[in-house]
Amino acid sequence: MNATTTSPLLEVRDLCVDYDVGGALAWRRRALRVVRGISFTIAPGETYGLVGESGSGKSTTGRAILRLADVSAGTITFAGSDIVGLGRTAPLSYRGAVQAVYQDPVGSLNPxxxxxxxxxxxxxxxxxxxxxxxxxxxxxxxEQVGLGTEHLTRLPSELSGGQLQRVAIARALVLSPRLVVCDEAVSALDLSTQAQILDLLRDRQAETGVSYLFITHDLGVVRHIAHQVGVLRAGELVEQGTTSRVLDAPSHEYTKKLLAASLSPHPAGRESRRAARIAARGGVAA
Amino acid sequence: MRTALRQPTALFAVVVVTVVVVVAIAAPLIAPYAPEAKDFTAPLSGPTAAHPLGTDDLGGDLLSQLIHAARTALLVAVGSVVVAMLIGVPLGLVLGYRGGWYDRIGSRGLDIADALPGLMIGFVVIAILGQGMAVLILAIGLVFCMNFARLTRAITLTERNKGYVESARVSGLNAPRILFSQVLPNLAGPLVVQAAVFLGSAIKVEAALSFLGLGLGDEQPSWGGMLGFATQHTADHPEMALAPGIAICVTVLAFSLLGDTINDTLSGSRMRRTKILGRVLLDGDGARSGSADAALPPASAGTDDGPVGPDTGSVEDSAGEPVLAVRHADIVADRPDGGVVRLVHDASLTVRRGEILGLLGESGSGKSMLAKAILGLLPAGVRLAGGAITLNGTELTDRSPAQLAALRGTGMGVVFQNPQANLSPVHTVGRQLTDVVRAHDATISKEAARSRAADLLDLVGVDDPERRLDQYPYQFSGGMAQRVAIAVALVGEPDLLILDEATSALDVTTQAQVLDLVLDLRDRLGMAVVNITHDLGVAAETCDRVTVLLRGEVVETGDVHTVFDHPRHEYTARLIAAHPGVDDDAPGLGTHDQRKVEHA
Known part of the structure; x- marks a missing residue:
């Protein structure tokens, strides 16, 4: 976790990703920039939480790092080597070193x-x-993800959501990757299952020194797992820093707004929070 | 499959196809003569004892030809479908998977191929390569390969975006591996259906080509060839066309019906098992083990006088008549074998005017079933087996569907999770709102209905309501669409508003706004609100009282502060401990280790 003394595992610099929108005809198409020049680094053994609302470009960033989305501008350096210039297909060594866990545990396994x-x-x-x-x-x-050998021969329809997510994590970790992109990896799970999966990810990290890029909309989850946090809005990183700094002393208005909107898991003080939200909207009740 | 066979059409299809296959295989054993044997003493005999279907102009037995022709028909049909799949499926896989320019050019190619009449392709192939069995199979295969390509492409396009394909790419699997080992197994069902239908069509095309004399030579018996021969002798032997004609019709029909049967069986069993029964049985198992668990406290917290405050069993004693009271509700699902599965057991809850009750539970806890029972919207096969539900003192459980429908409009309103799904995509928001307004008040004028709709939009905080009335749901963001759904629920000025995970699909900032709207509406209109959620934050932020459901049973009910500060049930305590809150310590390991002990 000593980000300052070790060289970063992943370095993203001025990353831009465009999506083609418009009709099927070439001259009607235009590029929609969904990631607008973002930069961040992830140190070995560290978790970087990328938070933002839907459409903020957080999943696209993850896909660019996984080489599933084309990079329009900027560089991504993994363990010292550039991966944007790799061409259309990423080499197998990169595929082994960077893995992913997705939101939907059912969809991410072949039925x-x-x-x-x-x-x-x-x-x-x-x-x-x-x-x-x-x-x-x-x-x-x-076994490492808390499943038994009897689960190996089950079909996805025979396992619960939490168990399927454990399978997905086993698949990601079996190749001993150095980075795992977790895209809303616990968002579809029930609360108690969510906590277990987060604990599992942290345990594996403590043991193997793997890094995570943890993409989520849930500030509570980020607080729980990330060392560094980046706040993404409309494709731009508005703020980043250590988790405690960003969440406890946010400097950007948007981060403050996100934090104010996040629901506390305890009713104490909710009247004042509601009043603060209404005041932030300029006195309009809703 | 067994249930499918109870249907007469399915039975017919299976029987006919089986008979044709058996006849084709056993043709030399069944047929009274060899196909090329000639009885020169009896040319064109017509039906006789020796030749039941008559003979051709050289004295060949038509019954034997008909039987041997079944062989030809099946051979050509199976061969051509195999050829069509060998060409079409890989083509479709590549087009669907690669997408982009490959797909654009390839799809146009498919369109062009579609525009060519199938028989024409057959003519050209035969004209170039000459007659013969192999050429015929190739010709018919080419006619059908585009359909397989199209089907495969369409399914691959949807499968390609699924998580498991993306995961396979991240694992480093290469494209052929992904296509053939990951995607193809998921195509098996539709392809089998398509193949069965095309087997029938191939027999038809083969018959047509042979009828025209383009198929097989005279030495190879075929139904189409026999039909062609019969047309030359319609004047003296009209009955000769009957046997091959019936053979073609019945076989083609049987293959089509077989395709339908396979389709029904595949989709039917898959849907039943995973969507309804799987879920219900899963819940049911939990519910049963829950009720068997003697360690659980009794379902209704009102039976003991703890510090929990006013509660379900003691409704009559507490101040104010409840708007909604559910007492000892049992909800069961009927099993196909005649048994029942308990989804909700002995659940009780009350809501008073101006109160927000949180119904808190994880997936499968039965919270949505309880809501559906209150609304009278239980799915088929699920019913309220016991208990009472009253709205403003009126019993709901013995109402007819029509009476319930009226109550749903005026007595209660509901907002579901997906706002876009609550609204019809093809009508403007104004049209949908005014329709509901006029359904409640048939005498209201069009203009008055519209102005009431605008008032409602204004009430739920939609800016510029007059302009927004003329827009379609897709022009509304998720939060705005959910406001419109709330407006629709408010048209009948309901006493009870039910929110079923109404903010779960929204972004945090939007969620907070919609929840604030609900609080504001409650303050202004004094409604009773049931807020069904899995999110502790939503419950903590908005609810006055909370009812916690676990595996179909109410484990705890109480004032929100009491429940969160002093949860009485071990499950509630665990839920609250599990919540990764924004106010927790930074990745401090305290709560983490503590939880691990609890899960161990």
Missing amino acids: RHRVGQAVTDALARHGVTDRTERRRRAAAAF
């Missing part, structure tokens, strides 16, 4: 495959040729 296959397929692609070795490592990965 027709036994869940263990998600893990063994990834291993097979990354050069583990021996079938027994793949099984052994899949079983070990399942």
Whole structure:
């Protein structure tokens, strides 16, 4: 967590991502800039929380880092090497080093495959040729995320949301990645399950030193897991810094507004919070 | 599949297809003569004892030809569908997966191919390559391959955006691997259906080509060829056309129906199992184990006089008549085997005027079922098995659907989670609001209805209501659309407003605004509000009292401050501890380790 003394694992500089919008005809199309020149770094073993509301470009940033969205301008440097100039397909070594966990645990697993296959397929692609070795490592990965070997042969429809998210984490971690992009990874889960998954991610980080880019709209989740936080609005980073600094002493108006809108999990003082919200809107009740 | 076979059409399809397949395989055993055997003593005999269907002009037995022609028909049909799939499926996979220019050019190609009549393609292929079984299979395969490509492309386009494909890409799987091992298995169902239908169509096309003399040579018996032969002798032997004609019609029809049957079976079983029963049974298991758990306190917290305050069982004693009272409600789902699954067990709650009651629970806790029971909107197969629900002292449980519908308009309003789904996308917001206004007051003039609609929009904080009335729902942001949904719920000036996860899909800033609107409306209109949520923050911020549901049972009810400060039930305490709050300590490990102990 000593970001100042170690060189960053991931360095994003002036990143811009455009989406094509408009008709099917080439001359009607125009570029919509959804990420507008953002810069941040993630140190090894650190969690960077990227917060913002829907449409702020936070998921697109994650996709650009995963090489799933084309970068229009700016650089992304991973472990000292540029990954924007890699061309259309990312090399396998990068695929192994950067993994992802998504919001929808049901959708992120093939409904027709036994869940263990998600893990063994990834291993097979990354050069583990021996079938027994793949099984052994899949079983070990399942154990690390709190699942049993009996779960390996289940279909996704036979597992709960929390269990499926554990499978997704096992798939991401089995290749010993250095960075995992968690895109709203706990947002679809029930509260008690959410806490368990966050704890699991932190435990794995403490053990393996993996870094997380944690994309979420939930400031409570960020407070719980991130060391650094960036606040994204309309494709721009309006504020970033250590979690406690940004959430306890926000300097940007938008961060303050987000914090004021976040609901406290306790009713104490809610009248004054409501009054503050109304005042911030210029005295309009709603 | 067994249930599908109870349908007469499905049974017909399966029987006919089976008969055709058996006849085709066993043709040499069944047919009285070899197909090329000639009885030169009896050319064009007409039906006789030796030749039930008669003979052709050289004395060949028509029944034997008909039986052997089944072989030809199936061989050509299966062959051509295999060819069509071998060409079409990979093409569709690539177009759908690559997208962009590949897809744009490829799709135009498919459109062009579609514009060509199928038979024409067949003619051209046969004209170039000459007659023969292989050429015929190729020709018919080419006719159908575009349909397979189109179907595959469409499904691949939707599958491509699903999480598991993206996850496979992140794992480093290459495109062929993703297409054939990840996407293709999900295409199997639709492709099988399409293949069954095209088997029938291929038989039809084969018959047409053979009828025209372009299919197979005379030495190869085929239904189309027999039909062609019969037309030359319609004057003296009109009955000769009957047998091959019926064979073609019945077989083609049977394959089409088989496709429908497979389709129904696939979609039906999948929907039933995962969407309804799976969910219901899952909940039910929880509910049963919950009720069996003796450690749980009794469902109604009102039965003991703790410091919890006014409560469900003692409604009559507390100040003010409740707007809504649910007493000892049991909600069950009927199982196909005749048993029932308990979804909600012995649940009681009350809401008074001007009060916001939070109904707090995780997914599967039965909170939405309880809301649907109050609204009289329980899904088919789910019913209220016991207990009473009263609105302003009036019993709701023995109402007819029509009476309930009237009450839903005036007595209670509801707002669901997805605001866009609450509004019809094809009508303006004004039209939808005025429709509801006029449904409540048939005598109101159009202008008055419109001005009332504008007032309502103003009430829920939509700026410039006059202009917004003429806009469509898609022109509203999520928060604004939810305000409109609230306005619709308020038209009948209801005493009770039910919010079913109404702010869960909204961004935090928008959520806070909509919740403030609800608080403001409660203050101004004095409504009773039931706020159903899984979000502790929503409950803490807005509710006066909270009822906590766990696996279909009420585990705790009380004043919001009491419940959050001194949760009486272990589950509530765990929920509150699990909440990753904004006010927690920064990644301090205190709460973390504590939770780990609890989960262990």
